[in-house]
Amino acid sequence: MSGSDPTEGAGVLVIIPAYNEAGRVGKVIEEVQTALPKADVLVVDDGSKDETGREAYEAGAYTVWLPTNAGYGAALQTGYKFAVRQGYPFVAQIDGDGQHRAEYLVPMLETLIGEKADLVIGSRFLAADGHYKPSLARTVGIGLFSRIATLACGQPISDPTSGFQVMREPVARFFCSSVYPTDYPDADVLILLHRTGFKVREVAVQMRPSPGDSMHTTKTTPYYVYKMLLSIGVTMLRPKVQPPFEAAELKLEI
Amino acid sequence: MITTNLRIVALVGSIGLLLFIIELVRRRRLKEEYTVLWVLTAIVFILLAAWTNLLRELTHAIGAISESSTLYFFGILFVILLLLHFSVRVSALERKLVSLIQELGLLTAQRKELERQVAKSVRLHEDAEGLQEIVRGMRVAGNGHDARKKPPQKEQEAQQEQEEQEREDR
Numbered sequence: 081m082s083g084s085d086p087t088e089g090a091g092v093l094v095i096i097p098a099y100n101e102a103g104r105v106g107k108v109i110e111e112v113q114t115a116l117p118k119a120d121v122l123v124v125d126d127g128s129k130d131e132t133g134r135e136a137y138e139a140g141a142y143t144v145w146l147p148t149n150a151g152y153g154a155a156l157q158t159g160y161k162f163a164v165r166q167g168y169p170f171v172a173q174i175d176g177d178g179q180h181r182a183e184y185l186v187p188m189l190e191t192l193i194g195e196k197a198d199l200v201i202g203s204r205f206l207a208a209d210g211h212y213k214p215s216l217a218r219t220v221g222i223g224l225f226s227r228i229a230t231l232a233c234g235q236p237i238s239d240p241t242s243g244f245q246v247m248r249e250p251v252a253r254f255f256c257s258s259v260y261p262t263d264y265p266d267a268d269v270l271i272l273l274h275r276t277g278f279k280v281r282e283v284a285v286q287m288r289p290s291p292g293d294s295m296h297t298t299k300t301t302p303y304y305v306y307k308m309l310l311s312i313g314v315t316m317l318r319p320k321v322q323p324p325f326e327a328a329e330l331k332l333e334i
Numbered sequence: 335m336i337t338t339n340l341r342i343v344a345l346v347g348s349i350g351l352l353l354f355i356i357e358l359v360r361r362r363r364l365k366e367e368y369t370v371l372w373v374l375t376a377i378v379f380i381l382l383a384a385w386t387n388l389l390r391e392l393t394h395a396i397g398a399i400s401e402s403s404t405l406y407f408f409g410i411l412f413v414i415l416l417l418l419h420f421s422v423r424v425s426a427l428e429r430k431l432v433s434l435i436q437e438l439g440l441l442t443a444q445r446k447e448l449e450r451q452v453a454k455s456v457r458l459h460e461d462a463e464g465l466q467e468i469v470r471g472m473r474v475a476g477n478g479h480d481a482r483k484k485p486p487q488k489e490q491e492a493q494q495e496q497e498e499q500e501r502e503d504r
Contacts, residue, residue, distance in 0.1 A: 124439065137446060145446075146439040150432050158436040162443065262432050 086170050087189045089116025092246075093168040094185070095159030096123045096141070097152060098176025102130035109139045111182035112174065116189075122162055123176065126155040132176070152243075154262040160252040172246040177290055180244040184285040188246045191283050198251050198278035201237075201270075202244035207284035221305055225267040228312055233274040238282060240267035251278055259321065261311065264304065268311040275320050340402055341383050348379035371419060375412040382408070 084090045094112050098105045109121050123136035127149035137143040144158055156173060163171045170189065174180045180202065188200045204212040205226070214222065222241050229237035251273065254260075259272060273280055355372050358364035382389045382405060393404040 122443075142443055143446060144439040144443040146435050148435060150435045154432045154436065158439055161436060162440060165440075258429065262429075 085118075086193060087186055089119025091168060092116060092119040092170040092172055092189065093159070093163040093166070094119050094121045095156060095163070095171060095173045096121065096136070096176045097126060097155035097159065097173070097243075098123055098128065098132045098136070099126040099149065099152075099155070100128045100130050100132060101176040101178075102128070102132045102135050104178045105132055105176045106135045106139045108174065108176055108178055108182065109136060109141050112185070115182040115185050116172075119172070120168070122159055124155040124158050126150060126152070151263045153260060153265045156243075156265065157255060157260050157262060160255045160260075164249065164253050164256055168252075169249050170246065171249065171252045173243060175243050175290075179287050179290040181286060181288065184244070184283070185246065188244075188283045188285070191281055192246050192248065195281055196279065197281040199245060199247040199273060199280050201239060201242050201280065201282045202285035202287075203239035203242055203282040204285065204287050205238040206282050207286075209286075211286050212289075224305070225308060225312075229267040229270050232271045232312070232316065233280065235274075235280070236282075237267070237270060237280070240270050244285060244287070254278075264307070266308055266311075268308060268315050271312060272315050272321075275315070277320075340405075344379055344383035344405060348376045348383065352376040352380070371412065371416050375408075378408060379405070 086092055094116065096105065096108055096112070101108075105123060109123065112119065112121055121141040122144065123133070123141045124144045125133035125136065125146060127146045133143050133145045142162070144162065146155065146158065150158075159173065160171065170192070172185055172189070174182060174185065184202055188202055191197060192200045205222075222239070225240045226238055229240040254273075254276065255269075261268065270280060352373065355364065355369055355376065359366060359369060382392070389401050389404060393399075393401045396404065396407065398404050398407065
């Protein structure tokens, strides 16, 4: 049994989306390999201007070089496509800037297996230990979306903006279709998952403060709030999607 | 009442537009798909300019006072629809572009992984060749005395050469 234990990383692909993370991404890969020794690591270099991709490749990770900057969601979706085509039963995602601590992937995978969830979010706010203090604008934004997601899903969602997640293959497959936003997937995706019938759970994690030049700085702009409200609104207006999901985006086999 | 001059301008303009669109399609500069709104607008303008009663009744129906403002209204409506159409097209193009970028990235990943495997197997091959050489050398050493004697001979030669050089240096 120990040979195929997902909580050690067996059958898990860890996706690391990275944009201009040279000097940081190597350390993240190392942390992931320590936490999940049997997992495979895939770095998606989202058209970085620095040596992010080379650093990842030389650290031994599978590396996707996107020819231009396509956005956080597009980078993640590239990883899902890779995972589904290569047949991984579990997919984890962790940011390339070192904000997420890889050791929490273990309890997240344990919850995924133990509670038979489809997706587990690593939440900064679930433990309410106050270790993570975002800026005022962010606190307001995250609080708003947390409340909306909680209402829409009928279950508490404390950290809908967290990009620290583990999921099962059907969720990754679902994300490969055109339902997935290629700019900033967020609370709208969680609501969509809930409406599609997937089971979402949260696990308390600690995060490090993000470096200032992170790819998530856009999350404080008024446009982001507007986009998310619109996206959530139309998600609620759309008819519920039922599996099997369109697989047109997956027809090209690696 | 719309002046005859304006009527002529609208007629000539919209007929000219219609002919220009047909010419663009004939030269394959414009796809048929994009002509729908243009052709429709040109026809509506020709109708409005030529058919006095239609324009008068339309003006009354939309609550406008001047008939020329009805023409402007339809002109602007057309521009807005066209811009919306382009926004939709751009969104579709962007989606396609993103999936192309992703495929290209995935192919790069595949190629780099193959390169890594090739480099690894080349290394293995070289190691194997090295091993074979060692094995060959051992076999030669086991069979004859020449093979074993040669290296010491070489060493002696080298020593002699060194001694000669040292003598020359003095």
